[in-house]
Amino acid sequence: MDLLQPHEVTCPHCWERITVTLDLSEPAQSYIEDCPVCCKAIAVSYASHDGQVDDLSADAAD
Numbered sequence: 442m443d444l445l446q447p448h449e450v451t452c453p454h455c456w457e458r459i460t461v462t463l464d465l466s467e468p469a470q471s472y473i474e475d476c477p478v479c480c481k482a483i484a485v486s487y488a489s490h491d492g493q494v495d496d497l498s499a500d501a502a503d
């Protein structure tokens with residue numbers, strides 16, 4: 442199973458759809474990623490279960 446999976450989220454700053462790569466080897470993670478469109482910080486958090494993403498959110502981090 443490939444534990445690095447691309448998923449789409451909506452940037453909370455510019456509302457563009459962007460793709461983030463999630464590492465599903467961890468049951469839950471949160472990290473800061475810069476939006477590739479507007480370069481503002483996004484707090485990405487998610488939980489995973491059996492290689493499926495359960496709860497993915499992207500919030501403004503500043």
Ligand SMILES: [Zn+2]
Nearest residue numbers: 452455476479
């Ligand atoms: Zn953005």
